[in-house]
Amino acid sequence: MDTIFALATAKGRAGVAVVRLSGKNAVKAAGRLMGNVPSNRGVRVLSNQNGQLLDEALVLNFAEGKSFTGESVIELHLHGSPAVVSAVLGVLGNDPELRPADPGEFTRRALDNGRLDLAQVEGLADLIDAETESQRKQAVRVFSGALGDLAEDWRKKLIRAAALLEATIDFADEEVPVDVTPEVSALIADVKSQMRREAEGVKIAERLRDGFEVAIIGAPNTGKSTLLNRLAGREVAITSEIAGTTRDVIEVQLDLDGMAVTMLDTAGMRETDDVVEGIGVQRAKERAATADIRVHMLMHNDEYPLHIDDSDIIVRAKSDIHDAEGFGISGKTGAGVDELVDRIGSILKERVASVGVAMRERHRVAMIRAIGYLDAAENDLEQQHGMADLTAEELRSAIRAVDSLVGRIDVEQVLDEIFSSFCIGK
DSSP states (O other): OOEEEEEOSOSSSOSEEEEEEESTTHHHHHHHHHSSOOSSEEEEEEEOTTOOEEEEEEEEEEOTTSSSSSSOEEEEEEEOOHHHHHHHHHHHHTOTTEEEOOTTHHHHHHHHTTSSOHHHHHHHHHHHHOOSHHHHHHHHHHHTTHHHHHHHHHHHHHHHHHHHHHHHHHTTTSOOSSOOHHHHHHHHHHHHHHHHHHHHHHHHHHHHHHOEEEEEEESTTSSHHHHHHHHHTSOOSOOOSSTTOOOSOEEEEEEETTEEEEEEEOOOOOOOSOHHHHHHHHHHHHHHHHOSEEEEEEOTTOOOSSOOOTTOEEEESOTTTOOOSSOBOOTTTOTTHHHHHHHHHHHHHHHHTTOOSOOSHHHHHHHHHHHHHHHHHHHHHHSOTTOHHHHHHHHHHHHHHHHHHTTSSSOHHHHHHHHTTSOTTO
16 A cells, blocks of 8 residues: 555644644655654654755654554644645655555555444544534444454354354254244344344434424514524524515524524414515425424414424513413513423433444445345245245345444445545545
8 A cells, every 4th residue: 555644633723733644655755855764752853855944843653553544653743834734744744655645545445454434434424513412422332342342242243143044054954953943033132122222213313413394484574584593692583573684595504502503483373465575485385394493483363374293382472561371482582492402401301312333325225225124034034934944045145244333344335435535634
């Protein structure tokens, strides 16, 4: 493999900037910058080919097999001046034994060298993108290898089940002292049960990673935009006594108890001859239909504009000027806003409780495929004797589906997409 280099920290002025080299020539190339490369870590003066001083840097030397990529790695901790970084990268770029890294190439090498499995790579990408505490916690679980550990446990149980069945095939002409069917059935049922729980939690895990959506809906002039402004803590939506002011969906991103939540202010729902307002109403209905929670803001005599789901929240609008039974709210005074936020948080926390360690649609598809093979294996077990070979083949297919979770097989088509999301220095 080529020896690669890249800036591993964000561009721009900073206290420290880290440049990373990885590959068999990393130490030699670093030696041309500083002369004596520390065996572990140390401060060194960096110079160009003409002996001109570039910077004084902390240098870390990671031996092959003990680095992030699994290769020999040198890290240069420079002063974070754009000029310093540019000068050092320029010298490295002129080194014939080095080349600039591609996006995600350091992490790709960690995968190729067995330092990470594919699920951990995805967890690392999510960790880099995490903006809330819940996103961070979920990403750390996957990056730490939780999904890989679970997949390995499933794999061992299915291999055990397949081995038991294959033993009956190998000794088909002899008397097998023990009926293996009960143990095989128990192993299959255990793995299927765990896989179903994980698969069912993927949709919520995706929302946890990408953010939940809460739509504020109701008739025109019920205070939806005022409420959004109150939640955002700033004027993000135009408010007016004139009905129909909001024509498009306005989004505000919030951190709600560590969860990323996008609040949607929608056009007031009513019949209208105004073409532009009609488009806004249609967009409001479409976004509300896909939202995780809908907050219905109703005046005293309003009818529900959309079907009410169990998780929807119904509030009585403008409680500061209208007395009404039920949960009242006023974006103008803030009355009821804290309670609304608490209700939204409680609903989302209840959903998040079902999240496992599988976070992506790819994971769900692999598990559903494995469950299909295990269903077939159970059906085979229920048939007459002599089906052990078919059952064992179904189990082997299920094992291959489990292996695809962590990148052992059948994942080449997803690698380019995954690594394209990484920054150059990662």
